[in-house]
Amino acid sequence: xxxxxxxxxxxxxxxxxxxxxxxxxxxxxxxxxxxxxxxxxxxxxxxxxxxxxxxxxxxxxxxxxxxxxxxxxxxxxxxxxxxxxxxxxxxxxxxxxxxxxxxxxxxxxxxxxxxxxxxxxxxxxxxxxxxxxxxxxxxxxxxxxxxxxxxxxxxxxxxxxxxxxxxxxxxxxxxxxxxxxxxxxxxxxxxxxxxxxxxxxxxxxxxxxxxxx
Numbered sequence: 001x002x003x004x005x006x007x008x009x010x011x012x013x014x015x016x017x018x019x020x021x022x023x024x025x026x027x028x029x030x031x032x033x034x035x036x037x038x039x040x041x042x043x044x045x046x047x048x049x050x051x052x053x054x055x056x057x058x059x060x061x062x063x064x065x066x067x068x069x070x071x072x073x074x075x076x077x078x079x080x081x082x083x084x085x086x087x088x089x090x091x092x093x094x095x096x097x098x099x100x101x102x103x104x105x106x107x108x109x110x111x112x113x114x115x116x117x118x119x120x121x122x123x124x125x126x127x128x129x130x131x132x133x134x135x136x137x138x139x140x141x142x143x144x145x146x147x148x149x150x151x152x153x154x155x156x157x158x159x160x161x162x163x164x165x166x167x168x169x170x171x172x173x174x175x176x177x178x179x180x181x182x183x184x185x186x187x188x189x190x191x192x193x194x195x196x197x198x199x200x201x202x203x204x205x206x207x208x209x210x211x212x213x
Contacts, residue, residue, distance in 0.1 A: 010168055015088060015103060016096035019171035027160055028090045034156050035086040038114060041150055042079030044142070045118075049073035055142025075117050082110015086157065089164075107157065115154020122147025 003011070047054055049072035053061040085106025088094055095103075125138045125147070138144050 007165070007169065011099070011101035011104065013100050014097050015092035015100060018092055018100065019168060021164070021167040021171050023164075023167060024090065027164060030156055030160050031086050031090045034111075034153050034160075035083040035090075037149060037153050038079045038083040038086070038110065041114060041118070041146060041153070042076040042083070044146060045072045045076030045079065049076060057139075057141065060139065060143070071117070075113060078110045078113035078117075080110070081106045082108075082112075082114060082157070085110060107161070111154050111157035111161075114150040115158065117150075118147050119151025119154050123151055 044054065048056065049069045051069070056064075085103045085108070088098060088103035089100075089107055122138070122144065129138045139147070
């Protein structure tokens with residue numbers, strides 16, 4: 001509900017109506033490799049979910065259960081959906097009529113699952129390993145590398161998404177230029193989208209102090 005109140009006008013737009021913030025080329029430099037990496041990480045997770053022991057130590061392979069396989073399946077599918085959402089956001093021409101909220105939800109849930117379920121688990125194991133030098137908590141080989149890459153990928157998508165959302169919000173809230181000599185009036189569609197976005201922002205800030213009000 002909070003996201004709908006604050007960014008409703010932006011989230012309801014189709015992808016082809018996203019304002020050009022001027023940094024889309026820079027976003028592609030970071031997010032396209034992140035999407036490719038999410039696909040690779042998701043593929044490995046799905047292989048583990050099907051019973052493959054690719055890069056897994058023999059002791060870890062013997063201790064795998066149905067729950068661990070289901071978790072790998074879920075993480076792999078989430079990573080794939082996250083990659084699809086990122087591609088739709090940085091390449092809006094693929095499905096121009098798709099709503100922004102759909103692509104953003106895919107990218108958010110997929111990258112968030114990779115960061116929280118894989119990356120944060122690896123980070124906790126690395127901290128435990130540093131505090132207990134005698135015991136090795138971080139998985140060796142491919143599982144350890146996978147966790148580190150999931151952490152880095154999630155952070156890249158998080159930072160890029162935060163900056164992009166701020167830019168899109170500022171661009172959508174910017175007043176349309178007034179018509180004048182030599183300057184045509186803005187299209188009706190753009191005016192309607194701007195008014196819808198402005199209406200969605202007419203709410204009181206929940207964190208405002210009495211002095212601010």
